[in-house]
Amino acid sequence: MSTAILPTYKNLTLERRGPITLLSVNRPDVLNALNRETLGEIEDCTRRFREDDEQGALIVTGAGEKSFISGADINELAVLDPRGAEEISRFGQRVLDVLEQAPKLVIAAINGYAFGGGCELALACHMRLASDNAVFGLPEVSLGIIPGYGGTQRLPRLVGPGRALELILTGRRIKADEAERIGLVNRVVPREQLLEETVKLAQAILKNGPLAVAAVLESVTRGAGLTLPDALRFESGLFGILAASHDMHEGLKAFLEKRPAQFEGR
Numbered sequence: 651m652s653t654a655i656l657p658t659y660k661n662l663t664l665e666r667r668g669p670i671t672l673l674s675v676n677r678p679d680v681l682n683a684l685n686r687e688t689l690g691e692i693e694d695c696t697r698r699f700r701e702d703d704e705q706g707a708l709i710v711t712g713a714g715e716k717s718f719i720s721g722a723d724i725n726e727l728a729v730l731d732p733r734g735a736e737e738i739s740r741f742g743q744r745v746l747d748v749l750e751q752a753p754k755l756v757i758a759a760i761n762g763y764a765f766g767g768g769c770e771l772a773l774a775c776h777m778r779l780a781s782d783n784a785v786f787g788l789p790e791v792s793l794g795i796i797p798g799y800g801g802t803q804r805l806p807r808l809v810g811p812g813r814a815l816e817l818i819l820t821g822r823r824i825k826a827d828e829a830e831r832i833g834l835v836n837r838v839v840p841r842e843q844l845l846e847e848t849v850k851l852a853q854a855i856l857k858n859g860p861l862a863v864a865a866v867l868e869s870v871t872r873g874a875g876l877t878l879p880d881a882l883r884f885e886s887g888l889f890g891i892l893a894a895s896h897d898m899h900e901g902l903k904a905f906l907e908k909r910p911a912q913f914e915g916r
């Protein structure tokens with residue numbers, strides 16, 4: 651299903667660059683904080699992206715110069731009862747799962763503050779590029795809560811439990827260079843080049859066979875939740891499935907014939 655006309659949202663702005671969708675969270679009054687409505691819109695937008703055969707990569711960023719996403723909307727958190735708190739945590743986790751489990755590329759372009767739910771959303775993306783003014787933090791403990799959109803699970807898996815615990819238990823903010831050093835982001839680029847560099851990264855990946863790209867994403871994201879023997883078995887299964895594809899035969903043949911491969915996604 652291709653959607654030539656972009657859907658419109660109250661709290662998101664969308665742009666297309668060929669097969670790449672740029673999603674900007676756009677709530678300037680609260681530095682792009684995620685309220686329930688915005689989470690719902692991100693889920694809807696991501697599901698549409700996943701279903702659109704002509705779209706290969708989704709880049710998530712924040713509107714404006716200062717903030718990627720300032721966190722969950724504290725106005726909404728302040729009125730939660732226990733049931734509502736668990737429910738919003740489950741909802742946020744589900745939305746971020748839709749991003750992480752996309753069979754197509756999802757990259758965060760972090761252009762400023764990435765706190766709380768904003769940092770957690772970035773963690774759910776397949777890769778993260780940051781501008782040199784980006785600042786990260788999971789300050790929830792300072793508010794008497796814990797990260798509830800996957801932060802206590804994804805951060806230790808990415809940077810190791812010791813570093814993750816230090817960041818989560820202190821709520822300390824870190825700048826882009828430290829985030830890069832500990833592996834929280836893939837790399838840091840000058841602010842004015844962030845979007846172009848992220849688009850270039852997506853384009854470089856999209857030159858490869860789309861079935862292979864999808865298989866890598868599935869193998870890495872699903873494999874992370876399996877034991878190593880099960881994950882290796884899963885990898886072999888995907889390797890076998892790809893051998894039935896036109897693209898695998900085309901890719902190998904093109905190499906032997908010393909020409910660029912013409913992938914068709916089948």
Ligand code: COA
Pocket residue numbers: 679680681683720721722723724725763765766767789790793
């Ligand atoms: N939820 C709701 N509103 C938020 C918000 C959030 N997560 N983050 C910022 N805002 C609002 C502020 O209340 C302020 O509103 P106001 O203009 O009505 O006073 C507006 O956005 C601008 O923020 P301000 O604090 O004035 O900007 P700043 O540049 O001085 O500081 C931050 C920016 C991000 C450092 C600071 O706003 C902050 O610490 N925000 C909370 C971050 C957080 O704890 N996130 C995790 C939530 S679980």
